[in-house]
Amino acid sequence: MDYLLVAVIGLIIGAIINYFADILPNSPGLTHPTCPECQTKFTLKDYLLRYQCSQCGARLSLRHPLVLICSVGISVLVLIDPPALLSYWATLPILLLLGIIFVIDLEHYAILVKTTAVGFVLFLIYGVVLLGWKKALLGALGGLAITLFFYFLGIAVSKVVGLIRHKKISEVAFGLGDVTAATILGFLVGWPSIVGVIVIAIVSFALVSFVTLIVLILTKKYSAFANALPFAPFLILGVVVIYYL
Ligand SMILES: [Zn+2]
Numbered sequence: 476m477d478y479l480l481v482a483v484i485g486l487i488i489g490a491i492i493n494y495f496a497d498i499l500p501n502s503p504g505l506t507h508p509t510c511p512e513c514q515t516k517f518t519l520k521d522y523l524l525r526y527q528c529s530q531c532g533a534r535l536s537l538r539h540p541l542v543l544i545c546s547v548g549i550s551v552l553v554l555i556d557p558p559a560l561l562s563y564w565a566t567l568p569i570l571l572l573l574g575i576i577f578v579i580d581l582e583h584y585a586i587l588v589k590t591t592a593v594g595f596v597l598f599l600i601y602g603v604v605l606l607g608w609k610k611a612l613l614g615a616l617g618g619l620a621i622t623l624f625f626y627f628l629g630i631a632v633s634k635v636v637g638l639i640r641h642k643k644i645s646e647v648a649f650g651l652g653d654v655t656a657a658t659i660l661g662f663l664v665g666w667p668s669i670v671g672v673i674v675i676a677i678v679s680f681a682l683v684s685f686v687t688l689i690v691l692i693l694t695k696k697y698s699a700f701a702n703a704l705p706f707a708p709f710l711i712l713g714v715v716v717i718y719y720l
Contacts, residue, residue: 485546500587546570565601569663585652614661649706657673683704
């Protein structure tokens with residue numbers, strides 16, 4: 476296949492990821508993207524080419540070009556070396572959905588029910604076709620059980636810390652969105668691979684959290700619990716590693 480075509484497909488996927496990451500957290504349906512500063516509707520040219528609002532001059536975030544660059548790079552890499560069991564074209568819907576979940580969790584610390592619902596259907600189909608229904612269902616159940624355990628463990632730890640400090644702590648390190656994300660990814664990778672995905676996610680999460688903590692302490696910006704990282708990007712990293720192991 477032509478590299479130019481693959482690069483263009485990467486650009487289109489990146490633009491769709493940017494679009495959904497802009498509208499999904501703020502509106503119930505598919506709407507026109509609006510300027511975050513003055514709420515004017517973007518023209519197609521301003522949104523896709525100039526990255527700037529022509530009304531007030533506000534610029535789109537650096538995320539827009541970054542996602543496009545990454546998306547083109549990933550599109551080319553997937554062509555050269557597609558993930559296990561998948562072709563280039565079969566990888567694109569997964570790339571698109573995981574890209575949207577990745578960006579939204581990074582920016583909003585949230586995994587939306589809308590993206591999880593789409594992922595439930597999409598990954599169930601992929602899992603059943605590629606791995607068989609038994610492996611796919613067990614993968615989802617495994618993902619659910621393991622992350623639910625960590626979810627309740629997180630609540631218990633928060634309660635204990637709250638008792639020791641004599642105040643209520645409402646933040647939990649591990650949310651229900653992470654539980655649903657691990658469940659739908661279980662369909663995609665199956666049992667027992669989902670265990671590997673979660674282990675990789677937790678280890679890389681801990682490593683990056685540790686480094687972030689050190690940097691925050693050194694720069695004196697540290698305040699307890701305020702700087703927890705989103706977990707879904709690490710789950711997605713786990714899926715990528717499992718696919719290429
Ligand atoms: Zn504006």
